[in-house]
Amino acid sequence: xxxxxxxxxxxxxxxxxxxxxxxxxxxxxxxxxxxxxxxxxxxxxxxxxxxxxxxxxxxxxxxxxxxxxxxxxxxxxxxxxxxxxxxxxxxxxxxxxxxxxxxxxxxxxxxxxxxxxxxxxxxxxxxxxxxxxxxxxxxxxxxxxxxxxxxxxxxxxxxxxxxxxxxxxxxxxxxxxxxxxxxxxxxxxxxxxxxxxxxxxxxxxxxxxxx
Amino acid sequence: xxxxxxxxxxxxxxxxxxxxxxxxxxxxxxxxxxxxxxxxxxxxxxxxxxxxxxxxxxxxxxxxxxxxxxxxxxxxxxxxxxxxxxxxxxxxxxxxxxxxxxxxxxxxxxxxxxxxxxxxxxxxxxxxxxxxxxxxxxxxxxxxxxxxxxxxxxxxxxxxxxxxxxxxxxxxxxxxxxxxxxxxxxxxxxxxxxxxxxxxxxxxxxxxxxxxxxxxxxxxxxxxxxxxxxxxxxxxxxxxxxxxxxxxxxxxxxxxxxxxxxxxxxxxxxxxxxxxxxxxxxxxxxxxxxxxxxxxxxxxxxxxxxxxxxxxxxxxxxxxxxxxxxxxxxxxxxxxxxxxxxxxxxxxxxxxxxxxxxxxxxxxxxxxxxxxxxxxxxxxxxxxxxxxx
Numbered sequence: 001x002x003x004x005x006x007x008x009x010x011x012x013x014x015x016x017x018x019x020x021x022x023x024x025x026x027x028x029x030x031x032x033x034x035x036x037x038x039x040x041x042x043x044x045x046x047x048x049x050x051x052x053x054x055x056x057x058x059x060x061x062x063x064x065x066x067x068x069x070x071x072x073x074x075x076x077x078x079x080x081x082x083x084x085x086x087x088x089x090x091x092x093x094x095x096x097x098x099x100x101x102x103x104x105x106x107x108x109x110x111x112x113x114x115x116x117x118x119x120x121x122x123x124x125x126x127x128x129x130x131x132x133x134x135x136x137x138x139x140x141x142x143x144x145x146x147x148x149x150x151x152x153x154x155x156x157x158x159x160x161x162x163x164x165x166x167x168x169x170x171x172x173x174x175x176x177x178x179x180x181x182x183x184x185x186x187x188x189x190x191x192x193x194x195x196x197x198x199x200x201x202x203x204x205x206x207x208x209x210x211x
Numbered sequence: 212x213x214x215x216x217x218x219x220x221x222x223x224x225x226x227x228x229x230x231x232x233x234x235x236x237x238x239x240x241x242x243x244x245x246x247x248x249x250x251x252x253x254x255x256x257x258x259x260x261x262x263x264x265x266x267x268x269x270x271x272x273x274x275x276x277x278x279x280x281x282x283x284x285x286x287x288x289x290x291x292x293x294x295x296x297x298x299x300x301x302x303x304x305x306x307x308x309x310x311x312x313x314x315x316x317x318x319x320x321x322x323x324x325x326x327x328x329x330x331x332x333x334x335x336x337x338x339x340x341x342x343x344x345x346x347x348x349x350x351x352x353x354x355x356x357x358x359x360x361x362x363x364x365x366x367x368x369x370x371x372x373x374x375x376x377x378x379x380x381x382x383x384x385x386x387x388x389x390x391x392x393x394x395x396x397x398x399x400x401x402x403x404x405x406x407x408x409x410x411x412x413x414x415x416x417x418x419x420x421x422x423x424x425x426x427x428x429x430x431x432x433x434x435x436x437x438x439x440x441x442x443x444x445x446x447x448x449x450x451x452x453x454x455x456x457x458x459x460x461x462x463x464x465x466x467x468x469x470x471x472x473x474x475x476x477x478x479x480x481x482x483x484x485x486x487x488x489x490x491x492x493x494x495x496x497x498x499x500x501x502x503x504x505x506x507x508x509x510x511x512x513x514x515x516x517x518x519x520x521x522x523x524x525x526x527x528x529x530x531x532x533x534x535x536x537x538x539x540x541x542x543x544x545x546x547x548x549x550x551x552x553x554x555x556x557x558x559x560x561x562x563x564x565x566x567x568x569x570x571x572x573x574x575x576x577x578x579x580x581x582x583x584x585x586x587x588x589x590x591x592x593x594x595x596x597x598x599x600x
Contacts, residue, residue, distance in 0.1 A: 016473060023480035031473045038467030046466075078437065091438055094400045102403045107346055108339075108599040115564050116597040119571030119590065121314050121579040145572050155535040156541075157368050158558040176527075176533065184522035191495065 010206040013198055118148045147175040213421075226524065231318035232268050233261045241309045241325035243534025249303035249332035251593070254296045256322065259313040262291050270314040274298075275321070277308040284525025288314075297527065302328045318538035341596045360548030366555055373512050374540050380510045381418045384485035390425040391415070392484035394475060394500060397468055399432045403538075404516050408491035409435075409442050410541035411514075415488060416443050421448035428461045429478060431471040436463045472496040476503045489513040489528065490537065493520045501527035514540065567593060 015030030034128040055065050071090035078087040150172035153165065161169040203209045236256040244251035254274065262269040274296050286298060301307055306327045312319035360366050384391045393415065395408040404406040412428075419426045426443070430436045439461045447456035464474045477498065479487070487496070487504040489511065497513075497520040504511045505527050513524035514532025524531045532540055539557075542550035571593045578587035 018474065019476060019480075024478060031477045034467075034470045035465050035474045038470035039463075039465040042466040075434075075437065087437065090443065091400070091434070091441070095406060095438075098401045098403060098406065104342070104346065106403075109340060111560060111564055112342060112345070112597045112599045115567050115571070116594055116599075118568045119575050119593060119597075121576045122572055123576045123580055135295065145568070149565060149568055152561050152568075156558055156561055156565075157371075157539050158555055159367075160369050169260075179518070180522040180525060183519055184526065187519050187522070192496070194495075 006206055010202060013202060017198075114148065118144055119145060146171065147179075151175055217309070231268050231315045232317070233313040233315040233320045234259045235313050235320045235322040236272065236311050237322070239309070239311055239322045239325055241328045243330050244297065244329055246333045246336040249330040250299060250301060252298045252301050252307055252309075252328050252330055254298065254309055254311070254325075256294055256311055258292055258294050259320075261313070261315075267291060268315050270316065273312045273319060275310050275312065277324075279306050280308075281312070289532055303330055303332060307327070338365065341598070342599060345560075345563075349556060349560040352559035353553050355552075356555035356559075357549050357552030360552045360555075366548075366551045368539075368543055368551060368554060369466055371532070371536055371543055373514065373532045373536070374543055376510075376512060376530050377415060377544070379417055380486040380512055381415065381422055381424055383510060384419075385422040385424040387485040389485035390427055390482055390550070391477075391486045391488070391502075392509070393426060393428045393488045394481070394491070395430060395435055396489075396493050397431045397471060397496065398492035400434045400438055402492045404492040405432075405435060407538050407541055408514075409438055411488075411490055411537075411544060412439060413442050413446050414541070416446035417450055417481040420447045420452050420455060423455070424450075426460055427478070427482070427484075429464045429471070429475050430461060431464055431466055433463055436461050468494065468496060472499050475500060479503045479507050479509070483507045484509050487511045489515075489524065490532070491515065493517060493524075494572070498523035498527060504528075543564065567597065 012030045012033060015026045016034070018024055018030075019027045055069055058067050059069075071093055073088050074090050076087075077083050077085075122138065122142050122145055124135075124138055150168045152172070153168040154161075154172035154176065156169075159165055200210070236259055239254065239256040242253050242255075243249075244253050258272075259269045261267065271291050272289045272293050274289065275283045276286050278281050286300075287296060289296060296311075298307070298309070306329050309325045310319040310322050314320075323466055330472035353354050356366065377410040381391060393412055395412065396402070396405055398405050400406070416426060428439055428443075430439060436565065440458055443460055444453070444456050447453050464471050479500075480503070484504075484507070489500060489504070490513065493500075493515050494517070497515070497517075501511060501513060501524055512530045512532075513528040514537040515521060515524065515539055516534045518534075519530065521533055525533075539554055542554040545551075571590060574586040574590040574593065577583045578590050
């Protein structure tokens, strides 16, 4: 059984990789198996974790679970055309609650924390009391300040990007693109680890060519 | 609050003669953690005078807890110089007494007991008062601009390159007789990026309905499928073509990230869409999807607020909405007073942030470099106002 699973895994892995050549029957088969099994897996997981694990087992202790269950039940009203509009209520609840929750989260993390972290000294006179930042710190602070400020200018939609404002916006997008370039390299390296994992499976677990 | 007692002797393990004795900690204080759900107690104390950098006799500290007058239980061992601890394992309705032992090679030297503490729930987090006021300020700005727009005043919003291309991209699909593929990311409806994507879908699908083009939309979340169908149905109705709408335009694939990607890649290779929209929350699948779309010759308009995925979209797509542009897109596309006002109100928030950063940096620099007292006060005030803890 273990050997069968190993060979099946290798067969499906190669099937998915065959898409690099072109769409083909082997890929279609692997895709269908992947999608079908994962959809079934998620159905079983959500059923046992949420419906049974959270609601059924905890319904007596946590009254709010009944609210969730009622909203979930309303979703099923889509199957009845005459009262299908009721299924919009849970959607409206989710959208409204999400917006409200994220408003405070974004305000705290994207504005408040960012502003506070950007309030940094950008100059050293050398004789100021208690100021001991070296040149590297000052340059780093300047980069943070200029990058954040001009980045905000770029995302300001109420003014055309012209003149001095446009120049600041260009500096802002310059900073953003440098950040993306660094992020690109970093993320590509982490993706390589996924590929190495699959090659390790094929050459090591399946073919036994590497230890 | 009652007077603290001394620790019972049986909790302390004293060494025999010649032992290394350590003075206990002093001023031990236990207080209910402020502005929480009644789930934590904060302890603070002055470390033992024998806790020294050189030739220290103290090895660290051990925190004990007594629940409802029961036995003392050891909670945590802390390193030398520790002077505070938060007990995050308390429950409302119980009484807690604490003491802290200074540890030496010869044993433990306990402090006095604290007065009993009962953790309480606070309904309003007053430490976030400034956050609330700033939220009110930005909300007031949004309401002001919404009302201004409703009164008929035209609100200016600068052009966003990716959005200008939407009509052209849908028109291209119509001319080529090939479908439009809309991928709303892989997050659920509790992600604001998915909400932004579905708002843009409303505008895109209206154009598709007008042009009598074809759209298909594989999704990885059942709730997104329901919401997307509602959005498409409303768009086709507003375009006067409700008969052209079909539930089959949106179909659920699987919640599994790479299972979804495998299906969408296959779909792209077989249907060869002329236009692909990748808008919403994307993760490791972003480059796989964008490269496949690129390989079938589709014009691609992407947008996400995930910094790690944006570089891939910029590299592989024709137009990319970067972060905030994704959220601004819905207002820009709709032209509705309500949404435009919201966008302008957010700009007020950004202007406020820019002003505070500018003033804060000047104040910080002057206070640090030239020790200007007024500037130091201003800097401290700004840091306090924008603190979120």
